[in-house]
Amino acid sequence: MRNRQKFTEISLFLLPAALVIGFIYLFPLVKVIQYSFMRISGNNFKYIGFTNYVNIFNDPRFIAGLKNNFILLLSVPFILVLAIFFAVLLYERMAGWKFYRFTLFLPYILAIPVIGVVFGYIFQLNGILNFFLEKLGLSFLIHDWFGSSKYSLWTLMFVIMWKELGFSIIMIFARLLSVNQELYEAAEIDGASWLKKHIYITIPQCLNVISFLSVILIITMFAWIFNYVFTLTRGGPGTSTIVSEFYIYTTAFRDSNMGMGSAASVILFLIMLAMIIAYAKLFGKEEVD
Amino acid sequence: MKMKRNYFALAGRQIMMVLLAALSIYPVFFMVNTALKSKADYINNRFGFPQAIALQNFKEVFLGENFSRWFLNSIILTVTSVLISLIIALLAAFALSRYRFRMREGILKFVISLMMVPPVIMLIPLFIFMSRVKLTNSYTGIVLIYTGLLLPFSIYLLTTFFRSVPHSIIESASIDGCNSIRILKNILIPMSMPPIMTLIVINALWVWNELLLALIFLQKDNFKTLMTGITVFKSRYNIDVPLTMMGLFVITIPMVLIYFLAQKYFIRGLVSGSLKE
Known part of the structure; x- marks a missing residue:
């Protein structure tokens, strides 16, 4: 009797979440797999086997998109190292840290589309960056940052790093606030240098956050950069800055090829799944309690 | 000796921090600075401070x-x-x-x-x-x-x-x-x-x-x-x-x-x- 009442209560509390999650996550995940084997035009759905998969892997834009996602991964270790360094400086209450805390978190608050439009103007061929470079006598460094396929992806990576760094700093800073002070005091008494202190105390103490952030950042580089690409480059010039998400968007909604778009979504999902499983294997044990 | 080393380290950290802070704040400054210029002002003076604060942009945004x-x-x-x-x-x-x-x-x-x-x-x-x-x-x-x-x-x-x-x-x-x-x-x-x-x-x-x-x-x-x-x-x-x-x-x-x-x-x-x- 008591058990039945408990079961009813649990179900009632979980029901709304289960319904919404089922509808927004589970139903589409099943459907997208089904659609990836179909040709879809209007209300006409027809199974065509693996054709969509064959087509996307023969599409240079899809290959370029995946390749660019992997290149963007290169920024993850840089973001992490910079974030640890600057979070430590804030934590040590360096002169002016309150002001710095405000400015460093600023990129995190700004919307990516806003950042995209602003940086678009800054990096223009006749924008302020090139203007400064010329004034400083560094004309040889002047490039069409987003306009040439040689530099566009790296410029895009810079903008992504500029934005993502803020969040990583907040997270590590927040974690540092709860590190036991005595650890540092003991190390100082033992005469440990600044660098040693942080390598042997800060990094191990923050390992959970750092691993959490690396997963978040890796996923970001694969599946959360549509906004940057859409506002800054639209994938161009050529295919130099196209990424998987943008490929899915253009294929499904501009070229109205929902089948190929679904196949690309499934591939992206499989990559994500591999990463989630790897993360669960590596850190799953500590995660739950 | 040790004092001196610390001093350099502190200065170095401040410089890094100032650079990052400037980098973080500049695009925001650029946005606000440009937003306060009139169209004519922007054409003649793209990167400097606005010659006169042009608040009509604010009104125009909401009208537009x-x-x-x-x-x-x-x-x-x-x-x-x-x-x-x-x-x-x-x-x-x-x-x-x-x-x-x-x-x-x-x-x-x-x-x-x-x-x-x-x-x-x-x-x-x-x-x-x-x-x-x-x-x-x-x-x-x-x-x-x-x-x-x-x-x-x-x-x-x-x-x-x-x-x-x-x-x-x-x-x-x-x-x-x-x-x-x-x-x-x-x-x-x-x-x-x-x-x-x-x-x-x-x-x-x-x-x-x-x-x-x-x-x-x-x-x-x-x-x-x-x-x-x-x-x-x-x-x-x-x-x-x-x-x-x-x-x-x-x-x-x-x-x-x-x-x-x-x-x-x-x-x-x-x-x-x-x-x-």
């Missing part, structure tokens, strides 16, 4: 196009999705922290893993479904989607926090005859203000800044949000850069305000909830 409508849309979508997802997440987190049952950890792990599934993967089926039931270009459709996407992180954060509340507090309440809903409402929620504020800030920022779904599900001009609106805005006012910058600046203000109002709770919430070790 459907800007006020987009602004209203963004507010409606942000407030409703954040509130609905918060209520649903509070209920779920209560079940996942205050009851013991067999699948409890499994459900939580599953919810955590959903945090990593990007919305672009669900996009096509959701679009096909929403078009069929005629929920594209409507608040209902997109609020439902946003609510769903906010849930995994919200449930995770609240569950970890609820679990850190000592059991004895709840037990004494249930002995006093409080039922579950009253325990949640009168005890757990008032105790959880820091993580709740953190959630509200993070989720509001996310919805306010969301672009991809808004682009696809809200294509009619009347339903556009500010984020999709500015892409229209930018291409239509391409020649008038100061006006575009003023538009961007206006969009940014509400989020900066929310962040400041909640900053005190925000960092504490991150510490107490998501990163409890």
Whole structure:
């Protein structure tokens, strides 16, 4: 009797979440797999086997998109190292840290589309960056940052790093606030240098956050950069800055090829799944309690 | 000797910090600085300070196009999705922290893993479904989607926090005859203000800044949000850069305000909830 009442209560509390999650996550995940084997035009759905998969892997834009996602991964270790360094400086209450805390978190608050439009103007061929470079006598460094396929992806990576760094700093800073002070005091008494202190105390103490952030950042580089690409480059010039998400968007909604778009979504999902499983294997044990 | 080395190290750190701070603040400065110029001023003097502060851009932004409508849309979508997802997440987190049952950890792990599934993967089926039931270009459709996407992180954060509340507090309440809903409402929620504020800030920022779904599900001009609106805005006012910058600046203000109002709770919430070790 008591058990039945408990079961009813649990179900009632979980029901709304289960319904919404089922509808927004589970139903589409099943459907997208089904659609990836179909040709879809209007209300006409027809199974065509693996054709969509064959087509996307023969599409240079899809290959370029995946390749660019992997290149963007290169920024993850840089973001992490910079974030640890600057979070430590804030934590040590360096002169002016309150002001710095405000400015460093600023990129995190700004919307990516806003950042995209602003940086678009800054990096223009006749924008302020090139203007400064010329004034400083560094004309040889002047490039069409987003306009040439040689530099566009790296410029895009810079903008992504500029934005993502803020969040990583907040997270590590927040974690540092709860590190036991005595650890540092003991190390100082033992005469440990600044660098040693942080390598042997800060990094191990923050390992959970750092691993959490690396997963978040890796996923970001694969599946959360549509906004940057859409506002800054639209994938161009050529295919130099196209990424998987943008490929899915253009294929499904501009070229109205929902089948190929679904196949690309499934591939992206499989990559994500591999990463989630790897993360669960590596850190799953500590995660739950 | 040691003093001297420290001095250099300190100076070096300050320099690095100043550089990063300047880099972080410059694009914002560029936006505000340009927004305050008149069109003529911008043409003659692109990178300097404005010769006279041109506030007419501010007025013009709201007069132009459907800007006020987009602004209203963004507010409606942000407030409703954040509130609905918060209520649903509070209920779920209560079940996942205050009851013991067999699948409890499994459900939580599953919810955590959903945090990593990007919305672009669900996009096509959701679009096909929403078009069929005629929920594209409507608040209902997109609020439902946003609510769903906010849930995994919200449930995770609240569950970890609820679990850190000592059991004895709840037990004494249930002995006093409080039922579950009253325990949640009168005890757990008032105790959880820091993580709740953190959630509200993070989720509001996310919805306010969301672009991809808004682009696809809200294509009619009347339903556009500010984020999709500015892409229209930018291409239509391409020649008038100061006006575009003023538009961007206006969009940014509400989020900066929310962040400041909640900053005190925000960092504490991150510490107490998501990163409890």
